[in-house]
Amino acid sequence: MKYFSELAEILEKVEKINEKSLKIDVLSRFIKSLDKNELKITIWLILGNTEEEWVERKLNVSISTIIKVLKNLGVNIKELSSLYKKSGDLGEAVKIIYERGNIKLNKWFAKKYTIIDIYNELKKIENLEGEGSREKRILYLEGIYKNLSPLEAKLLTRILQGDMRYGVLEGTIEDCLSYIYGIDDEKIKIAHAIIGDIGVLAEYLFDNPKNIENVNIRLFHPFKPMLAEKANNFQDVFNNFSPAAFEFKFDGIRAQIHKRGNEVKIFTRRLKDVTKSFPDVVELILNNIKNNEVVVEGEIVAWDYNKNLPLPFQEISKRIKREYEISKYIKEIPVKLFLFDIIYLDGKLLINEEYINRRKILEEIRGNIDLTPMIITSKEDEAKKFFEESVNMKNEGLVAKKLDSKYIPGKRDKSWLKVKGHLEPLDLVIIGGEWGHGRRKNFISDLYLAALDKDTGEYLMVTKTFKGLSDNEYIQLTKELLKYKIKEEGRIVWFKPKIVVEVIYDEIQKSPKYKSGFALRFARVNRIRWDKSEKDVNTIQEIRELYEKQRKEEI
């Protein structure tokens, strides 16, 4: 039986260790000392979770709620936000507040929580719902925070945020299990992907390490899907394998579909069950796939059946978490399913079959369901032509697959390579930014980027981005930016429009949030344009044209 404070101390220690093997050693000793009834729970908490991965997070707590809790405990919010800004980490800020004693605590009768106690408290919070539940949640958390030490408060704060930053994620836990039980790391990784949750795997091994041999894909139990790495171009693809199978990469949601008899379940890439939102897909599967037991994978895409073209991602996303008026939305936003893999068929696991054979089997059982359009070629010009075809349909691009590759659950591997295009870069001016967190606490990390509204002369924001430059470049940039500072509001700093950056992005979207009416998807800075001035940036009018052009090409 371990105390929550012991966990907090171990993690504090681990956070400061750089050397991987030492980190694994320290953490493994702790994990090894856990009882069975606290093992799974502890691993979940280390990762900032309270459940198996396929269960939706229900804490309904994050930074805003935590700050309200602290405020109620008499914490000076000015002091807190200044500490937060300085440390770049709310957990760290909370720890310092506790150390300074600037919070109302149960001084004399503080409860000493075990790990299981904390877990049970969090479960109670998860079960709060209905009118008044927000307030109850806050009251409940106050009750817990009142009894904590500085390190415990830091840990709880990070768990509640679901953002741990102790340098321990699933990969490290995998290494620990490998170290503790002397099982090959690759084997652990695959078992983890198949079971879908690392805590459950740990419990499995605790019962009997030989259980690793019994881990297998089960129907109606989601496994982590195989993923693709990024390729820069077609040469990159052919350097890895040739010939290659190229499939259209649609812009929808990845679906892992399990079927037995008349029962069907649909899981997302992150293992969440979305069956309820897609009765049309369930029906499609039942009407077409006649085999009894099947696991297939595909992409669910919002579809315009008049033009026979995909609809933008924003459309399918209106259906993903929908729970009401589903039948109305089935008509309003119809979907199309493109299958691209088969993992299980009537008692036979197909993960060790070569890709090309899996595809053949899929072809035989699919009924009238579409497969992703695919060609096999070793010629760059053919691949490029196929890419154009896909992109002209407004797809993301292609996925290249090695013909004899196996299906390795959970693996991001060079045997699948995604080739994506992006639109012409835009020159945008920096009008604001936010101080970063963690490693990036000392510079402006997130940039607010704007285009010029030609009609009014205003600079209107079209995106935020923190990607593309190296830490050093951000440090340099921050120095320059601060010369043009207008005002600072908490973490946000506003600048005079001066410094211009070239920005790459995947798509222009209609934005309900920005005044400009447009937003960039996956924006990243390509380079700083020191040679350009704020007068040289792209205009909102040009962005509108680019957006319309996207539309026009759809016909």
Place this chain on the structure above:
DNA sequence: CTTGCCTGCCC
């Protein structure tokens, strides 16, 4: 009854 904030999860 409408609007807005917060959370969780798609990409």
Place this chain on the structure above:
DNA sequence: ATTCTGC
């Protein structure tokens, strides 16, 4: 999702 960094 994309990108960068440290091991």
Place this chain on the structure above:
DNA sequence: GCAGAATGGGCAGGCAAG
């Protein structure tokens, strides 16, 4: 090459505030 970290737009749903 891997694991970890730092963060994007936008959607639905749940609750609170106006």
